[in-house]
Amino acid sequence: MPVARTPHRHWRVTTAAVAATILAGAGAVSAGAESRTSAAPSSNAAAQRGALLSAELLYTLTSAKDSAAELTASGYDPGAARHGVDAYRLTYRTIDAKGQPTTASGLFTIPRGTQGRLRTVSFAHGTGVHRIDAPSMQRKVFLTSPSITYASAGFATVAPDYLGMGTGPGKHPWMDVPSEATASLDLLRAARQFTARTGHTLDRDVLATGFSQGASAALGLGRALQAGADRYFRLGALAPVSGAYDFGGAEIPALLADDSELEPRWGVVYAAYTLVAFDRVHDVYDNPSEVFRDPAVEELFDGMHTGPQMISALPRTLDELLTPYGRDLLTRPKGGLAAGLRGTDSVCKDWKPKAPIRLYMAQGDEQATVRNTANCAAAFQKMGAGVSVVDLGAVDHQKSRHLGSNVQGTARAVRWFSSLRTGSIR
Structure with a gap:
């Protein structure tokens, strides 16, 4: 496929001044005073959730045509592609499932040829067992295609690797929604720091989505944002796909x-x-x-x-x-x-989303029973929330209805997000 790759670049960010060292080829232009082999940060910095530690340019899709070609090759719908994409791995400070300081990584994709404010999407990926089964570690169908879909449509998109995956230490606490939410929120904070040096700002309203395991993670993030977990970001909309909510x-x-x-x-x-x-x-x-x-x-x-x-x-x-x-x-x-x-x-219980919400599912899902979605919708409706359930129909991908729902759910969600007017989705 006609995908252009740019030279490898790496940013290492100081915790005090958030200054960057840009390494391109053999040369370096320093905007701060820290190299990529700098000493470990202080214990005070370790407690600073969301502090950006490094940003590495992984690859570039130079045009909308390149983005569409990549999506087509992976079986995803290229219809919303309007831009090329720059894809970065961000490494940042967060907390582990016990509340102790740690680090994590994630994929951050932004549309090329844009300046100023970008609408913000958070996509949480499905289950993996190897630490490289994460968006910033492999350029692979179900790890990166949703991020490319949203970024090529004009959204800045974060995709957390989760704790214990990607470059983060330790073992992955699978289906631990609280730590998935903190890893997602802290990646948003790190991305906001990084975009200050790319000529962009991130919109406050976060459009939260995710697939399978990531569907619960998206709801966990949404609940945290609505509860005021961050002073800047707030919940804009929710579009989880095929989750095990119950x-x-x-x-x-x-x-x-x-x-x-x-x-x-x-x-x-x-x-x-x-x-x-x-x-x-x-x-x-x-x-x-x-x-x-x-x-x-x-x-x-x-x-x-x-x-x-x-x-x-x-x-x-x-x-x-x-x-x-x-x-x-x-x-x-x-x-x-x-x-x-x-x-x-708890992701669907005892809270009422104030933002628009759609739950995407596919009848015949062989991995996540559709009763999860029915029970989630019922719980929200009990609290008085208006929630739409979207049956994606027969959407097999590689003979899997579950995987197919990710492909079709992403195509539906990007169009829905694009139709929502910024500033009116709180």
């Missing part, structure tokens, strides 16, 4: 059911990932042998195994995966697992 009440029962509507292979994957990931934050078990017949299952989710490696190593059925105690724990959650699920399942 993870404990709908998704886990569906994957455990003998006559499950979900693909059994994915039931094994998600059952294993649930126990391992929730244990990292909420102390679900003392030893993996309590819940897994083979305790080595835990090692498959260490961030260093690829998805194919993980899937091929897992047993084929839930009975082969789980001990009786492990299955009972998923069936009737208690202790740390119950506590974690209360947080994960």
